[in-house]
Amino acid sequence: MAFWLVKSEPDAYSWQTFVRDGRSAWTGIRNAQARINLNTMRLGDGVLFYHSQVGKEVVGTATVVREAYPDPTSEDPRWLAVDLAPGAPLPRPVTLTDIKADPELAEMTLIRHTRLSVSPVTDTQYRRVLQRGGSTESG
């Protein structure tokens, strides 16, 4: 099982909306590296849900509930989407500042490739984020 982080601007699609929806097709990704990451996601993989621009913090977890398929919002069948379902909110969201200040997290792809919207996370990093967020999940 692998781990990932997805970004969303809360003004466009927030964690709260995601929870209310119960499931979401992760569409509109138009970046080659992000597409590779989408294509590598497997059912049941763990995902961190990050609020970019407004909040700048990891706010909850999600899981992959459908593996990559052609993004229905694109004419070009090479662009991919996955479906995600919400897991649990983090009792204490983990901010970008927290992540940068934590030596275990400062090397995250989130930090190294600021503009990548779908990025890999190591299992150590994943557990660390959950732990810092006060999650009672596996971490």
Place this chain on the structure above:
DNA sequence: GCCAACGTTGGC
């Protein structure tokens, strides 16, 4: 095939 111009993302 190079590279300048431009648009977008996202942190500050």
Place this chain on the structure above:
DNA sequence: GCCAACGTTGGC
């Protein structure tokens, strides 16, 4: 609001 990073586009 500004700017750095960086991907894309288009002229040559």
